[in-house]
Amino acid sequence: xDNLAEFFHMGGxxxxxxxxxxxxxxxxxxxxxxxLWRLRxxxxxxxxxxxxxxxxxxx
Amino acid sequence: xLRAVDLGCERGDRILFSGLNLHLHAGEVLQVHGANGCGKxxxxxxxCGLTRPATGEILWQEKDIRDDESTFSDxxxxxxxxxxxxxxxxxxxxxxxxxxxxxxxxxLSAEQALAHFGLTAQTHLPAYVLSAGQRRxxxxxxxxxxxxxxxxxxxxxxxxxxxxxxxxEAMLHQHASNGGCVVITSHHAIPLEPGIHRELHLTT
Amino acid sequence: MWxxxxxxxxxxxxxRFAGKATPWLAAITGLLLLAGLYGGLVLAPADYQxxxxxxxxxxxxxxxxxxxxxxxxxxxxxxxGLIWHIKLAEVVAACSAPIGASFTFxxxxxxxxxxxxxxGTWWVWDARLTSELILLFxxxxxxxxxxxxxxxxxxxRASAILxxxxxxxxxxxxxSVEWWNTLHQGATVSKMGAPSIHTSMLVxxxxxxxxCKFYYATSLLMRARxxxxxxxxxxxxIRDALKNHG
Amino acid sequence: xxxxxxxxxxxxxxxxxxVNPLLFFVIVVTLFPLAISPSQAVLQTLAxxxxxVAALLSTLLSLERMFRxxxxxxxxxxxxxxxxxxxxxVLAKVLAHWLVSGLPLLLIAPLLGVFLALPTEAMPTLLxxxxxxxxxxxxxxxxxxxxxxxLRRGGALLSLLVLPLYLPVLIFAANAVAAAAxxxxxxxxxxxxxxxxxxxxxxxxxxxxxxxxxxxx
Numbered sequence: 001x002d003n004l005a006e007f008f009h010m011g012g013x014x015x016x017x018x019x020x021x022x023x024x025x026x027x028x029x030x031x032x033x034x035x036l037w038r039l040r041x042x043x044x045x046x047x048x049x050x051x052x053x054x055x056x057x058x059x
Numbered sequence: 060x061l062r063a064v065d066l067g068c069e070r071g072d073r074i075l076f077s078g079l080n081l082h083l084h085a086g087e088v089l090q091v092h093g094a095n096g097c098g099k100x101x102x103x104x105x106x107c108g109l110t111r112p113a114t115g116e117i118l119w120q121e122k123d124i125r126d127d128e129s130t131f132s133d134x135x136x137x138x139x140x141x142x143x144x145x146x147x148x149x150x151x152x153x154x155x156x157x158x159x160x161x162x163x164x165x166x167l168s169a170e171q172a173l174a175h176f177g178l179t180a181q182t183h184l185p186a187y188v189l190s191a192g193q194r195r196x197x198x199x200x201x202x203x204x205x206x207x208x209x210x211x212x213x214x215x216x217x218x219x220x221x222x223x224x225x226x227x228e229a230m231l232h233q234h235a236s237n238g239g240c241v242v243i244t245s246h247h248a249i250p251l252e253p254g255i256h257r258e259l260h261l262t263t
Numbered sequence: 264m265w266x267x268x269x270x271x272x273x274x275x276x277x278x279r280f281a282g283k284a285t286p287w288l289a290a291i292t293g294l295l296l297l298a299g300l301y302g303g304l305v306l307a308p309a310d311y312q313x314x315x316x317x318x319x320x321x322x323x324x325x326x327x328x329x330x331x332x333x334x335x336x337x338x339x340x341x342x343x344g345l346i347w348h349i350k351l352a353e354v355v356a357a358c359s360a361p362i363g364a365s366f367t368f369x370x371x372x373x374x375x376x377x378x379x380x381x382x383g384t385w386w387v388w389d390a391r392l393t394s395e396l397i398l399l400f401x402x403x404x405x406x407x408x409x410x411x412x413x414x415x416x417x418x419x420r421a422s423a424i425l426x427x428x429x430x431x432x433x434x435x436x437x438x439s440v441e442w443w444n445t446l447h448q449g450a451t452v453s454k455m456g457a458p459s460i461h462t463s464m465l466v467x468x469x470x471x472x473x474x475c476k477f478y479y480a481t482s483l484l485m486r487a488r489x490x491x492x493x494x495x496x497x498x499x500x501i502r503d504a505l506k507n508h509g
Numbered sequence: 510x511x512x513x514x515x516x517x518x519x520x521x522x523x524x525x526x527x528v529n530p531l532l533f534f535v536i537v538v539t540l541f542p543l544a545i546s547p548s549q550a551v552l553q554t555l556a557x558x559x560x561x562v563a564a565l566l567s568t569l570l571s572l573e574r575m576f577r578x579x580x581x582x583x584x585x586x587x588x589x590x591x592x593x594x595x596x597x598x599v600l601a602k603v604l605a606h607w608l609v610s611g612l613p614l615l616l617i618a619p620l621l622g623v624f625l626a627l628p629t630e631a632m633p634t635l636l637x638x639x640x641x642x643x644x645x646x647x648x649x650x651x652x653x654x655x656x657x658x659x660l661r662r663g664g665a666l667l668s669l670l671v672l673p674l675y676l677p678v679l680i681f682a683a684n685a686v687a688a689a690a691x692x693x694x695x696x697x698x699x700x701x702x703x704x705x706x707x708x709x710x711x712x713x714x715x716x717x718x719x720x721x722x723x724x725x726x
Contacts (some may be wrong), residue, residue, distance in 0.1 A: 008319065011316070013314060016316055016376045016379060017315060020372070023373070024369045024373050028365070028482075031482045039488055042492040042496075043492065046505055066561065069416075070414070108725055109590065111726065129594070132592045137586065139586060143584040143586065147519055148518065156515050158669075160593060161592065162586070217416075400673040403669060408666065411660045417659075424719055428652055438677075439680040442681075
């Protein structure tokens with residue numbers, strides 16, 4: 001367990017190192033989740049519309 | 060002379076029209092009808108090369124208008140919703156600038172063109188003191204200046220008084236009998252012989 | 264070749280292909296990320312000068328590389344869309360911009376987080392950070408122009424021109440900033456102390472760079488699918504695609 | 510060239526639009542001694558940067574005039590439908606813009622140099638950098654205006670698009686003036702600015718013409 005604690009401590013630079021990776025993780029996962037939601041939403045909306053409707057209103 | 064093949068235009072994500080074919084011969088006047096917002100203006104802008112159509116092509120004398128832009132633009136005059144009149148310049152200066160832009164030498168002088176529309180008194184007045192109808196007449200006077208064979212006119216009768224409408228109708232007639240082409244939108248019935256008057260109805 | 268390209272650039276085909284490819288790309292990205300992070304954060308030894316703080320390099324440098332790489336891809340796709348009117352290229356250019364801006368932002372933020380322990384301040388006008396900041400502004404410009412127009416295709420074409428103009432400017436800006444920085448060397452601390460690269464550091468760095476490339480591909484395909492749905496929602500292929508989807 | 514003379518005539522009729530950016534330039538520059546310090550030593554080091562940043566901002570103010578009113582009253586469409594090639598048209602418009610907004614900056618800059626205690630040795634360099642740099646600002650700005658002219662909220666967007674592209678000019682021009690004030694030789698910077706001018710003259714009209722065609726869509 002000592003090893004793990006040391007790993008998280010990052011030789012005293014924990015804030016900077018984990019801060020960097022945390023921030024990157026947030027940004028990068030947003031870039032995956034955002035489009036995913038948008039895609040699912042659009043797929044749902046477009047497949048729900050009646051067969052001959054001219055289109056959907058924009059979000 | 061003017062031919063459109065399988066023309067389609069979109070505005071935003073709305074399809075205005077598609078699969079439109081038209082063929083206009085020398086000496087014909089095509090009047091485009093349709094409800095507001097059905098794409099009349101867009102069609103006219105596409106026909107003179109201002110708006111790029113989503114599909115299809117436009118041919119002027121059997122040549123794509125995009126391939127030979129400078130020849131085509133010498134042959135076409137477009138008068139749209141906006142007059143293209145500079146407020147700070149006088150009526151005469153506005154017309155002189157239009158002449159300077161075109162490659163051909165004018166058949167009439169700018170003063171004569173203004174006189175034709177009854178604007179002699181306003182020749183030297185700056186355009187901002189003119190009324191909307193008078194400005195419209197200055198814009199329409201451009202038609203007399205260069206011998207363009209294709210006129211593309213979007214609601215040219217708007218704001219014109221009765222006598223100017225008469226002048227304009229006579230000009231359309233004259234242009235057609237000289238072998239020119241006109242594409243025009245108007246809610247007003249234009250008195251022309253059926254032989255040269257063609258109509259197109261755009262539906263949504 | 265041409266046949267294949269033509270087929271691929273048809274929105275319907277692309278939509279289906281991207282749908283199939285995305286899970287695979289995502290899986291590869293995940294594996295590479297795990298490997299790179301393990302190599303970088305656990306296996307690689309601490310730097311003898313900077314201690315563990317240098318480990319930020321494994322995200323900072325790949326992000327900085329990606330920020331430029333994506334700009335080039337975006338400008339190229341925009342140019343292709345502009346010249347040959349290929350809808351798919353316009354979509355790729357439009358979807359690249361936010362991803363590129365994210366990487367640029369990450370490069371800036373991690374650079375700043377690295378700078379604090381190294382230089383003692385959050386921000387120095389170092390040549391690389393400054394160039395990266397300008398790049399972020401260029402991305403913002405492209406994104407803003409894209410979202411400003413009412414007509415999506417017109418907006419794409421306009422932002423493609425901007426991206427191309429930016430492309431010509433990037434080397435000039437980079438050179439200017441480098442030159443400006445050498446003049447004011449006294450005012451700034453020495454450049455980001457690149458640790459003498461050892462294999463144990465280089466390998467995870469390269470793996471992370473590769474992971475970022477795959478990440479970009481994944482995110483791009485997902486965005487592009489959504490964008491295509493929105494732009495083409497009137498076309499017949501979308502009805503078919505959605506019917507098959509269930 | 511008809512477009513050039515028309516634009517100059519229009520500028521003459523709308524004098525306030527020409528004078529306002531110029532006054533803005535002067536006022537911005539006078540803000541700095543008041544905001545920072547009237548001390549000669551401080552102003553002297555800041556002068557090149559202040560003058561150039563103010564020049565940048567005042568150019569930005571006048572940029573929209575290049576195509577906006579033509580777009581709104583429909584004359585831009587006429588211009589693009591005329592047989593005249595659009596690149597030539599853009600060149601004429603840029604030249605008119607520079608004559609009306611860049612050249613006056615050049616004339617008024619020595620006065621501001623005096624305000625900011627810029628050493629006399631640096632004055633010629635200031636003028637040369639302005640002469641080489643402000644046309645680049647007009648050229649690159651033309652692309653920005655051409656891209657945003659069709660948008661309703663184009664104004665704020667314009668500065669976001671154009672300012673990052675102005676950076677190289679700012680860096681080299683302000684630096685050349687500062688170096689000249691220190692008695693150094695600045696031919697390198699001036700060559701670079703000249704290169705930028707040539708590059709922008711050859712490429713910017715193409716980009717701006719393409720952008721205009723898209724904007725009037």
